[in-house]
Amino acid sequence: MKINELDFKNGLIPVIVQEESSNMVLMLAYAGREALELTVASGLAHFWSRSRSRLWKKGETSGNLLEVSRILVDCDCDALIYMVKAMGPACHTGGKSCFFRALEV
């Protein structure tokens, strides 16, 4: 599976970030082609920030970089997993994962 076979919707593809050592899901973000190419080239997770409308190297200010060891593609070619080693908390709240709350039902 190559980058040009991926199904970018409005230029973006959702990316699940998963810690390789534990399989913990750390965050969900979005990548455009440029972010994906930079991730592949650098081995560090890059995304497209929808709120800031700009390319975003994860950890560029916090130092909490994500080293990407593998990228997985789903059956429909419209979702990715970055398998990572995290250099610090993934969440801007300081949590290891962004998914630290349960839905109350």
Place this chain on the structure above:
Amino acid sequence: MKINELDFKNGLIPVIVQEESSNMVLMLAYAGREALELTVASGLAHFWSRSRSRLWKKGETSGNLLEVSRILVDCDCDALIYMVKAMGPACHTGGKSCFFRALEV
């Protein structure tokens, strides 16, 4: 965190489906409010099929239902995890997970 606090974009929120016993990520899909409410009420994963533009009970034809034990919400309230026990392969290809291919780099 309650359903009415979630940030549905165009009526949908992305849902990572993760196997509780292994932490394996099985698929990524989308839920609207109705799909989420049916998931909570039934304990079985429901989604909104974007390709078919209809509510979709996962496994309704294949029998490969997903029992949802917990639902996690991310820090921005715009992504969910269904923690599940899978009754069979999650992927329509017969694979346990939809993420069975690596991106070639």
